[in-house]
Amino acid sequence: MAGRGGTQGKSGDEVVERGGERDAGGGGMEGWKRKGKRSPDSSLRHVFPTPSAFPLFLHMAGSEYGRTARDVLVACLALWSVTSLVVIAVWRTSPGVRSMERCKAELHRARGRLEEARAEWGRRREELQDLLRKSAQNQTHLRRQADQLTQSLRNSDASVSRCLQGRLTYSISRYLVF
Known part of the structure; x- marks a missing residue:
């Protein structure tokens, strides 16, 4: 050596x-x-392009301590990588995430139904207001007709009363004359 x-x-x-x-x-x-x-x-050499970093790493890699430290570092990085992948996979497929996605989808559907219900409510409200206006107009028209019929009945009643009174007068005068 x-x-x-x-x-x-x-x-x-x-x-x-x-x-x-x-x-x-x-x-x-x-x-x-x-x-x-x-x-x-x-x-x-391609990993450490600067001349100052390469000899330091070479020194560490050449000694027993350096090889052990490098192996431990590589093992820690590999463990960290695998753990990260497992955490990401578990997080992505966890029921909490799925239920959150379901909640978001359900919220989206509920908002859609709410918008449809608001639109339907607006249409029904317009229809009911239109029916209310028409019924008010119809009620006014019916009151006028009722007033006209009442006036017509009063006129007819007055006419009948005059007619009856005229007949009664005629009958009495005829009876008295004879």
């Missing part, structure tokens, strides 16, 4: 941690390239 804190990789390649001393072949990523060995985290 070269340098301080070096570890043996799975394929037998020597992995050098970034720590107190650097490897004799150089330091950082240049040392990896010069030795012809593959960097264990070379696939992560």
Whole structure:
């Protein structure tokens, strides 16, 4: 093993941690390239485009503590993602949401029925007011007819009374003459 804190990789390649001393072949990523060995985290270069963030992550990923911390972080993020999906799925299919949607639909239908009832009430009110006007006009017309008939009956009664009185006078005068 070269340098301080070096570890043996799975394929037998020597992995050098970034720590107190650097490897004799150089330091950082240049040392990896010069030795012809593959960097264990070379696939992560696109994730950390800035040069200051990548060596820090490389240092953490190279140590046992860094790998453990990374694994714990990935596990926490995976758990959080799955938990979020479960919460969203349960929330979406929960009876409370369904009943709320049912309530909204029922409220919408009730508002529609209310508007229809208001329109029907307005039509019936207009019809009843029209009937009330017609009945008032009819009542006025019937009162006039009743007054005319009453006047006609009075005239007829007066005529009959005169006629009867004239006959009575004629009968009495005829009876007295004989």
